[in-house]
Amino acid sequence: MAKLFLLPIILCLVWTLFLHFNGVPLKQGKKGFIYILAISATVILSLGFLLWITAEQNIRG
Numbered sequence: 001m002a003k004l005f006l007l008p009i010i011l012c013l014v015w016t017l018f019l020h021f022n023g024v025p026l027k028q029g030k031k032g033f034i035y036i037l038a039i040s041a042t043v044i045l046s047l048g049f050l051l052w053i054t055a056e057q058n059i060r061g
Helices: 003-023 028-059
Strands: none
Touching: 003 028
16 A cells, blocks of 8 residues: 555656656646646545455454
8 A cells, every 4th residue: 555655756757757758848737747646646545445444344354
């Protein structure tokens, strides 16, 4: 689960490289960073919630 927090960092790095190689300023690509962070946060929170739910089920047995 801890490795999942690397997802937004890697995606933002890839997005930055994409913008750089295509000559687009970072300010113009700001919306992409927002999408990356929002989607990554949703995935991390969803998986964390699912882990919490399944851990509760295992405890109650």
